[in-house]
Structures are given as C-alpha cells and as structure tokens.
Amino acid sequence: MTSIRESYTIRPPTAKLSLSREMAYGIMGSTQNSFLSTYQTTRPVKCLYFDGASGALGENGTMDMQMLFLYGNITGPLENHSDSYFLWDEYARAQRLCSWLHEREFDILGQGIEGIVRMSAGFEVMWCNFSSPSLQLVSRFNVSVPLLGYNRTASPMPYSKKGIRSFLAITQNPQDGLPAPDWEIDWEHEPFVASQQWDWFTSTSATYNPGDLASVREPSIRLLDAGLVSLYSPQYGHHLSRLVEHEREHFNLTLEGRWQSDGSQRSRQDAMRQLMRRRASQRVGNMNAQDLDRLRLDLKRMVIRVVNADSHESRSRHAVPWSRICDTIVDNFAKRLMHLQRLLAEGLDCDGGSTVRTKRYFASLRERIHALLMPFFEYSTIIETASETPEQQEKQSEKTLASLDRCKRHHLPALQNREVSKAMTKASTTHHFVEEAIEEVMENICTVLIGIGTSVEKTWLQHFNQPTHLPNRKQHEMLRIDARVWHDKIEELNAWLGWAPHWMQCDRLCAWNVSDLSIPLPLPVS
Numbered sequence: 001m002t003s004i005r006e007s008y009t010i011r012p013p014t015a016k017l018s019l020s021r022e023m024a025y026g027i028m029g030s031t032q033n034s035f036l037s038t039y040q041t042t043r044p045v046k047c048l049y050f051d052g053a054s055g056a057l058g059e060n061g062t063m064d065m066q067m068l069f070l071y072g073n074i075t076g077p078l079e080n081h082s083d084s085y086f087l088w089d090e091y092a093r094a095q096r097l098c099s100w101l102h103e104r105e106f107d108i109l110g111q112g113i114e115g116i117v118r119m120s121a122g123f124e125v126m127w128c129n130f131s132s133p134s135l136q137l138v139s140r141f142n143v144s145v146p147l148l149g150y151n152r153t154a155s156p157m158p159y160s161k162k163g164i165r166s167f168l169a170i171t172q173n174p175q176d177g178l179p180a181p182d183w184e185i186d187w188e189h190e191p192f193v194a195s196q197q198w199d200w201f202t203s204t205s206a207t208y209n210p211g212d213l214a215s216v217r218e219p220s221i222r223l224l225d226a227g228l229v230s231l232y233s234p235q236y237g238h239h240l241s242r243l244v245e246h247e248r249e250h251f252n253l254t255l256e257g258r259w260q261s262d263g264s265q266r267s268r269q270d271a272m273r274q275l276m277r278r279r280a281s282q283r284v285g286n287m288n289a290q291d292l293d294r295l296r297l298d299l300k301r302m303v304i305r306v307v308n309a310d311s312h313e314s315r316s317r318h319a320v321p322w323s324r325i326c327d328t329i330v331d332n333f334a335k336r337l338m339h340l341q342r343l344l345a346e347g348l349d350c351d352g353g354s355t356v357r358t359k360r361y362f363a364s365l366r367e368r369i370h371a372l373l374m375p376f377f378e379y380s381t382i383i384e385t386a387s388e389t390p391e392q393q394e395k396q397s398e399k400t401l402a403s404l405d406r407c408k409r410h411h412l413p414a415l416q417n418r419e420v421s422k423a424m425t426k427a428s429t430t431h432h433f434v435e436e437a438i439e440e441v442m443e444n445i446c447t448v449l450i451g452i453g454t455s456v457e458k459t460w461l462q463h464f465n466q467p468t469h470l471p472n473r474k475q476h477e478m479l480r481i482d483a484r485v486w487h488d489k490i491e492e493l494n495a496w497l498g499w500a501p502h503w504m505q506c507d508r509l510c511a512w513n514v515s516d517l518s519i520p521l522p523l524p525v526s
Contacts, residue, residue, distance in 0.1 A: 235294055
C-alpha cells in the first residue's frame with residue numbers, strides 16, 4: 001500500500017493508502033513536496049468495506065452509506081462548512097469513521113478492525129492507526145520532479161522567479177518545508193500532471209478483465225462472507241418500499257415488478273435498456289429513523305461477530321462463499337444469455353428464405369440452448385409425437401419440474417453445509433436474504449431457459465429432424481413469430497438481471513500505444 005503526502009511525517013495520523021503506486025501518484029504526485037511512502041502488512045488485517053464506488057467523491061449516491069452511517073443524512077454536517085466543502089474533506093471523514101471503531105473498542109491493534117476499504121478508480125484503505133504492528137513502512141522518498149521551463153499550452157517563455165524557485169525546490173532538503181506550487185498557475189509547469197492521470201487509470205483498468213468481469217477481485221482484498229449487511233434486505237421495509245415505488249413509476253412496472261409494454265418496438269428497446277442499467281442509478285438517499293437505527297445496529301452486530309471471531313481464517317472457512325457463488329453464476333450465464341439474445345434477434349428470413357438457411361439457424365439455436373441446459377435437462381421422446389396423451393403430458397411435466405429444481409439449486413452448497421455455516425457464523429437474516437436472492441435469480445434464469453428449450457426442441461423434432469418435415473411458407477412465418485417471442489423472453493430476463501457492466505465492450509480495441517483517450521471506469525451515474 002502506498003501514500004503520497006506533502007510532508008515528511010514519518011508516522012502520520014489517520015491517512016488514506018492506495019493499493020497501487022500509480023493511484024497514489026495520480027492523486028498527489030504533481031507537487032514539489034511529494035513523498036511516496038510504501039507500506040506492507042505483516043499479517044492479514046480486518047477492514048470495514050463500503051461497497052460500490054464509495055471512494056468516488058460525488059453527489060450521485062456513491063457516498064450515501066457513509067454519510068448515513070456517520071451523520072444520519074447524505075450531506076454530512078451542516079455547520080461550519082458548505083456541503084460541497086465537506087464532500088472533499090476526506091480526512092475528516094476518515095477520522096470520524098476510525099473514531100467510531102475506536103470508541104467501541106473495535107480497533108484492537110493487530111486483532112480488530114484497523115481500516116476502511118473503499119473503491120474509487122482503484123481501491124484505497126483509510127488506515128486508522130499507524131502504530132499498529134499490522135503495518136510496516138517499507139520505504140519513503142521524494143518523488144517530486146523538475147518543473148518545465150515553459151507553459152505547455154503556450155509558446156516557450158523564460159523562467160519566472162516563482163518558476164525558478166519551484167524548480168530549485170527539488171534540490172533542497174525536504175525537511176525545509178518549501179510550499180507546494182500554486183495549482184492555479186504552476187500546474188502547467190509540472191511535466192507529468194496529464195500522464196499521471198492516464199497511468200493511474202490504466203493501472204486501475206488492468207484489474208478489470210473484459211472477458212470475466214464478474215470474477216474481478218482486487219488480489220489484496222478478500223470479502224468475509226460472514227459479515228455482510230445489505231440494504232436490499234427485507235428488514236429495511238421503508239427504504240425498499242420507497243425504491244420499489246420509484247422504479248414502478250420510472251420504469252412503468254406492475255405491482256409484481258413486470259414491465260408493461262405500450263406496443264411500440266422502439267419504446268420496448270428503450271425500456272429494456274433502461275431496466276438493464278437501472279441499478280447504476282439506485283441510491284440509498286435519506287432513510288427514516290427506524291431503518292437508520294436498524295442499519296447502525298446491524299453494522300455494530302456484524303463488526304462484533306468479526307472482531308470476536310477466534311481468527312479471521314477460521315471464520316472464513318465456515319462461511320458459505322456467497323460472493324464466489326455469485327461470481328460463478330454471472331460468469332456462467334452473463335455472456336451466454338446475451339449471445340442467445342443476439343442470436344434470437346437475428347430471427348428468421350422475413351421473406352420466407354431458404355429452407356436450408358432456416359434449418360441451419362434452428363440448429364445453431366438448438367446447440368446454444370442445449371449447452372446451457374445440458375447439466376440439468378432430461379430429454380424425453382414423447383415430445384416427438386404430434387399430440388400427447390394426458391399421461392404423457394403429466395410425465396413430461398414431472399421431468400420438467402425435476403430439471404427446474406436441479407437447475408436452480410445447482411450453484412447452492414449442500415443443505416448440510418449451509419446449516420453448519422449458519423451455526424458457526426451466527427448468521428443474521430442477511431445470510432438468509434442472500435441465499436433467497438440467489439435462489440430467485442437461478443429460478444428465473446432456469447424457468448425461462450427450460451421453457452424456451454422445450455419449445456425449441458419440439459419445433460426441431462416437428463419440422464427439421466426428418467427431411468420430410470421441413471416447414472412450408474406459412475409454417476415458416478409461424479416459426480419467425482415463435483423466435484420473436486423467445487427473444488423477448490430472454491431480453492426481459494437480461495433486463496431483470498441487470499448485468500449491464502458485464503455486457504459492455506468496445507467493438508474495436510485501441511492500439512497498444514494509444515494514450516490520449518479517456519478510460520471508462522465502472523462508476524455509477526446519476
């Protein structure tokens with residue numbers, strides 16, 4: 001972990017540490033009094049983690065949880081300073097968070113919660129006590145660089161007196177405490193003020209694997225699944241009812257959460273796009289007193305469980321790895337569901353087309369669905385018949401229900417292991433809530449896939465399995481309509497899942513030496 005500060009303090013008070021040198025330099029590197037301090041942990045340390053882009057300083061909801069936790073509102077203290085000033089007062093925020101831990105004796109050196117982890121463009125740690133044996137200083141040195149002798153945005157000009165002084169500052173003793181340059185003027189003389197931002201973001205984006213976004217994890221950080229607190233839990237009734245009401249009104253949803261179409265295809269496309277990205281605009285906002293008290297109580301109980309554990313390692317071993325299970329589900333289905341949606345969007349030839357092309361299309365569609373259902377689905381020969389008897393229908397229904405049950409429980413741990421985890425971790429209702437959420441996601445995925453898979457299989461056996469069964473023009477039109485129905489079901493499923501960040505990609509990659517473009521980072525938007 002690294003930090004750049006405009007001082008030579010050997011043991012600073014509460015401070016922010018970046019998990020990459022490029023991030024530290026990108027934030028505080030371009031001054032004439034910048035020192036890079038590198039620290040290393042001596043043991044696994046426990047930290048409180050605020051999820052999301054909680055280190056991104058903005059008014060679009062990224063900091064709501066911290067503000068509620070500390071002040072009971074999302075704007076911070078109203079006295080002394082304006083809201084905009086406090087938004088940037090990171091040291092006051094860090095001190096208050098660390099004080100909450102210290103006042104409750106949760107910050108036992110070497111054993112308790114010793115920092116707060118947040119994500120901005122990269123991960124950072126608010127370290128509470130630099131006297132802790134859990135952290136040791138590896139190195140500290142001056143990373144200031146000689147200033148440019150001209151304004152980069154204008155024609156070359158001679159050194160000003162101020163410029164000469166700033167240029168010479170790097171040769172002086174750093175303990176002299178020479179002032180940092182005036183950012184309104186001298187930043188244009190700093191040679192790396194532009195490139196340091198690029199290096200910071202490229203260092204950060206290297207963590208995100210565009211092929212498997214769900215499995216992205218900062219290698220230095222591991223989530224403790226026994227210590228989760230989520231505002232999506234049914235405990236926070238007022239907060240959830242307000243969120244549901246907002247989404248019903250904003251996205252035209254029914255009481256059951258289903259999207260209502262107005263019949264327009266363009267309207268549908270826009271609605272699906274908005275639904276898919278709706279979580280980016282969800283924010284906590286202000287909470288009523290009851291939900292706020294519940295939040296603080298849940299956080300306190302969670303921290304107590306973690307601090308009082310025999311060891312971080314033993315607690316981790318007995319917890320169900322919910323975060324890893326979620327990653328596995330997203331990695332397994334995200335790309336394949338979008339591929340299936342786009343395959344169905346291609347549809348059939350509107351003019352009737354050739355029978356060969358239609359058969360090739362259905363063969364490809366059948367292959368993709370088979371790959372998704374193969375671990376769960378039991379085929380039956382009875383769907384080859386044109387009409388089924390009631391007994392055959394009942395038997396097929398039983399097999400379909402069995403396939404659905406296998407599918408939705410495939411990624412969940414065995415019941416015995418879950419019961420052991422609950423007992424060992426003294427899990428709160430959050431444990432049950434996460435389990436139910438995973439079951440609901442899998443049940444919806446499996447229900448849609450098995451329904452489409454059964455229909456596609458019947459269509460294949462009726463029209464394409466034998467040369468004499470090829471569809472005529474009228475039947476072809478019916479198949480095109482079926483394909484559109486299947487497409488809409490997959491599209492609505494993907495919109496409901498809301499895995500938009502995992503479906504974002506560039507059609508063309510930049511050349512390896514491109515360095516003058518903005519890098520998109522996964523930060524929420526208002």
